[in-house]
Amino acid sequence: xxxxxxxxxxxxxxxxxxxxxxxxxxxEPLKVGxxxxxxxxxxxxxxxxxxxxKLALDQADNMAGGRKIELTTVSTDTTPDTAVRSARKLVExxxxxxxIGPLSGSEGIAIRDYAKTQPDVTxxxxxxxxxxxxxxxxxxxxxxxxxxxAQWSAGLGEYVVNEKGYKTVATIGEDYSFIYTxxxxxxxxFCQAGGEITDRFWVPLGTKDFGSIIAALPDDVDAIYLGLGxxxxxxxxxxxxxxxxxANLIGGTIMVDxxxxxxxxxxxxxxxxxxxxxxxxxxxxxxxWVKFVKAYQEHFPEGERxxxxxxxxxxxYNATNAMLQCVDQVNGDLGEGQAAFRDCLANLELDAPNGKxxxxxxRQAIGTxxxxxxxxxxxxxxxxxxxxxxxxVDQRLGLSxxxxxxxxxxxxxxxxxxxxY
Amino acid sequence: xxxxxxxxxxxxxxxxxxxxxxxxxxxxVWPDGLEDAIGRKKVFLNAFFNGITLGGLYFLVAxxxxxxxxxxxxxxxxxxxxxLLGGYIGYYVADSTGYWLLAFPVAFVVVGFFGxxxxxxxxxxxxGEDLRQTLVTIGISIVVADLMLWGFGGxxxxxxxxxxxxxxxxxxxxxxxxxxxxxxxxxxPMVRIVIFAASVVVGVAMWLALNxxxxxxxxxxGVDDRDMLSATGARIQLVFVxxxxxxxxxxxxxxxxxxxFQTIAPGEDIRFLLASLVVVIVGGMGSIPGAALGALLxxxxxxxxxxxxxxxxxxxxxxxxxxxxxxxxxGLMGQG
Numbered sequence: 178x179x180x181x182x183x184x185x186x187x188x189x190x191x192x193x194x195x196x197x198x199x200x201x202x203x204x205e206p207l208k209v210g211x212x213x214x215x216x217x218x219x220x221x222x223x224x225x226x227x228x229x230x231k232l233a234l235d236q237a238d239n240m241a242g243g244r245k246i247e248l249t250t251v252s253t254d255t256t257p258d259t260a261v262r263s264a265r266k267l268v269e270x271x272x273x274x275x276x277i278g279p280l281s282g283s284e285g286i287a288i289r290d291y292a293k294t295q296p297d298v299t300x301x302x303x304x305x306x307x308x309x310x311x312x313x314x315x316x317x318x319x320x321x322x323x324x325x326x327a328q329w330s331a332g333l334g335e336y337v338v339n340e341k342g343y344k345t346v347a348t349i350g351e352d353y354s355f356i357y358t359x360x361x362x363x364x365x366x367f368c369q370a371g372g373e374i375t376d377r378f379w380v381p382l383g384t385k386d387f388g389s390i391i392a393a394l395p396d397d398v399d400a401i402y403l404g405l406g407x408x409x410x411x412x413x414x415x416x417x418x419x420x421x422x423x424a425n426l427i428g429g430t431i432m433v434d435x436x437x438x439x440x441x442x443x444x445x446x447x448x449x450x451x452x453x454x455x456x457x458x459x460x461x462x463x464x465x466w467v468k469f470v471k472a473y474q475e476h477f478p479e480g481e482r483x484x485x486x487x488x489x490x491x492x493x494y495n496a497t498n499a500m501l502q503c504v505d506q507v508n509g510d511l512g513e514g515q516a517a518f519r520d521c522l523a524n525l526e527l528d529a530p531n532g533k534x535x536x537x538x539x540r541q542a543i544g545t546x547x548x549x550x551x552x553x554x555x556x557x558x559x560x561x562x563x564x565x566x567x568x569x570v571d572q573r574l575g576l577s578x579x580x581x582x583x584x585x586x587x588x589x590x591x592x593x594x595x596x597x598y
Numbered sequence: 599x600x601x602x603x604x605x606x607x608x609x610x611x612x613x614x615x616x617x618x619x620x621x622x623x624x625x626x627v628w629p630d631g632l633e634d635a636i637g638r639k640k641v642f643l644n645a646f647f648n649g650i651t652l653g654g655l656y657f658l659v660a661x662x663x664x665x666x667x668x669x670x671x672x673x674x675x676x677x678x679x680x681x682l683l684g685g686y687i688g689y690y691v692a693d694s695t696g697y698w699l700l701a702f703p704v705a706f707v708v709v710g711f712f713g714x715x716x717x718x719x720x721x722x723x724x725x726g727e728d729l730r731q732t733l734v735t736i737g738i739s740i741v742v743a744d745l746m747l748w749g750f751g752g753x754x755x756x757x758x759x760x761x762x763x764x765x766x767x768x769x770x771x772x773x774x775x776x777x778x779x780x781x782x783x784x785x786x787p788m789v790r791i792v793i794f795a796a797s798v799v800v801g802v803a804m805w806l807a808l809n810x811x812x813x814x815x816x817x818x819x820g821v822d823d824r825d826m827l828s829a830t831g832a833r834i835q836l837v838f839v840x841x842x843x844x845x846x847x848x849x850x851x852x853x854x855x856x857x858x859f860q861t862i863a864p865g866e867d868i869r870f871l872l873a874s875l876v877v878v879i880v881g882g883m884g885s886i887p888g889a890a891l892g893a894l895l896x897x898x899x900x901x902x903x904x905x906x907x908x909x910x911x912x913x914x915x916x917x918x919x920x921x922x923x924x925x926x927x928x929g930l931m932g933q934g
Contacts, residue, residue: 221752380904381912385860386652389905392644411754411861419787421766441689442756
């Protein structure tokens with residue numbers, strides 16, 4: 178109670194201070210709300226998301242289209258109901274014009290539904306990656322400049338068949354929608370390239386003891402696809418080594434992200450040489466990416482940031498930049514139900530650090546995906562090295578609308594493994 | 599044992615039959631029909647042994663919890679934080695000295711010392727006030743969890759066992775017979791066997807200490823009637839502090855064990871607090887054999903659940919708890 182009172186008072190103080198300053202500027206300040214997870218397991222990545230916003234705003238001197246940006250940040254805890262509650266506070270109490278966020282998949286779906294009830298406000302997704310958010314019943318005022326789980330798998334299936342020669346694969350994944358989506362993206366490429374998925378194992382999210390599942394994995398497959406994340410991933414790798422496992426591994430996007438590669442102990446060493454894919458790669462040498470990493474590292478002192486920007490920082494950075502560019506283009510005019518602003522967003526070609534991003538008719542990003550392999554650097558740390566770059570990855574993974582819709586929503590047994598869809 | 603058999607002949611028969619079936623499943627070479635029905639024997643055997651070793655870990659955490667509850671009627675909801683702290687300390691000791699074994703005594707002593715502080719500064723001030731103790735320990739666990747997040751960060755910590763413990767070892771259990779008549783033996787992670795052996799040793803030592811020593815006698819007397827014991831002149835506060843330190847130290851050791859075959863990270867404190875609560879509810883509050891039985895049941899249920907019906911594995915442990923609460927509310931080994 179005391180804490181929330183304190184929060185309200187300091188919030189009020191900030192708002193009054195901001196308002197006072199605003200009169201010195203030309204236009205009214207532009208009120209922007211941020212939805213980001215700053216509590217619970219995702220607090221650390223959430224903070225990196227905030228760093229992404231700060232970096233983008235500071236690079237633009239906190240101005241767009243002649244208007245000052247006035248930021249209100251509220252926290253969520255990755256559950257849909259806190260996301261909606263926080264969004265309501267931003268829209269209905271603080272009266273923001275634009276909302277940037279949220280962070281996690283199920284929040285994204287809830288915010289899309291809330292967006293439909295608030296046609297005067299524009300929502301730009303932070304980094305939430307549920308496929309459904311923009312694929313099923315999308316909202317006109319919800320824009321997503323990041324790709325989702327299936328797109329993050331694009332190109333990996335073809336790569337492991339053609340370059341690695343893996344023909345049969347068993348998958349093991351956490352039993353929830355994001356991993357279903359990732360496996361869908363992998364399977365569509367893999368099966369079309371002639372691969373075969375022999376078994377699919379699903380474990381509850383938060384499984385800590387994989388001993389029995391490791392024993393149940395088949396011995397006669399070329400590789401095992403791992404759709405695990407965070408602590409589950411580290412536990413699996415640790416116990417897999419202890420059990421003497423020697424199969425080839427393929428990683429889902431969150432299997433090889435910073436939380437796993439930077440974990441303490443030797444479990445992660447099982448990942449060296451493992452192919453994976455994702456919307457960014459630490460060691461990518463694209464010009465924009467190098468500039469972005471440098472700016473991030475210079476902007477935040479060491480110890481208060483990750484070694485390189487995480488997916489979350491990049492996602493929020495891109496969303497903020499898209500907003501800033503379009504507010505600039507319409508000269509800060511958000512009148513007529515923000516029509517011109519939204520038109521700009523929908524047709525924007527965002528020159529993002531992780532490749533060019535445009536939006537499709539559902540306002541979902543078409544972007545670049547990176548096939549990577551985990552390598553050990555000279556200082557003993559692990560990093561993802563880019564082995565292939567795949568441009569223009571759309572939400573239907575190159576399939577037509579009819580054939581993609583015929584596959585159905587991703588699930589435990591969806592998609593079937595076929596050579597053509 | 600004999601008295602139990604005389605009182606419950608039917609139950610004894612059922613238990614003996616189940617034990618016989620289990621032994622056959624473990625040692626016999628499975629006929630083809632059985633493999634078709636419930637899968638390979640390798641999977642079954644692994645689930646069985648993993649369940650037992652996981653039970654060993656749960657026992658280490660829950661035995662301290664149940665000991666403290668049995669003697670002092672303290673529900674220490676900060677027990678999970680002690681586990682987590684032990685894990686972090688174990689990681690730093692093992693990482694900086696290179697001696698995995700050294701992590702155990704250090705974690706035991708340091709976390710035991712925290713236990714002493716808890717008992718002296720918190721529980722002694724609110725003796726007999728259950729609700730207050732519960733609320734205060736919840737508060738402490740939240741504060742400590744945040745302090746640890748601040749100190750150790752949100753990374754996943756994994757304690758490396760020494761070279762001679764990593765990797766699998768061959769066991770003498772036959773999982774299958776090849777077509778040329780050669781038997782295939784099961785491979786099993788070395789570290790898990792050692793950890794299980796260690797928890798058996800701890801359990802037996804605790805049982806002996808409780809039942810065969812003078813201090814154990816005092817503790818048992820304290821469990822039965824605290825006031826009477828202090829009236830006989832025993833220095834009960836000293837016993838309390840000792841038991842609390844020991845229970846906390848065990849949680850610390852469990853943290854090192856958990857960090858070795860699982861990971862240490864924020865959130866694990868709650869998970870292990872919940873696991874020990876389930877274990878002592880199933881086994882019976884305050885009973886060491888009960889904690890062992892409960893831990894074994896929960897460990898086996900989790901592992902068999904994870905391979906044979908993964909979707910409902912999470913529910914299984916709670917189903918066991920509900921069943922026990924419905925038919926034997928004092929727990930399997932609890933005293934009415």
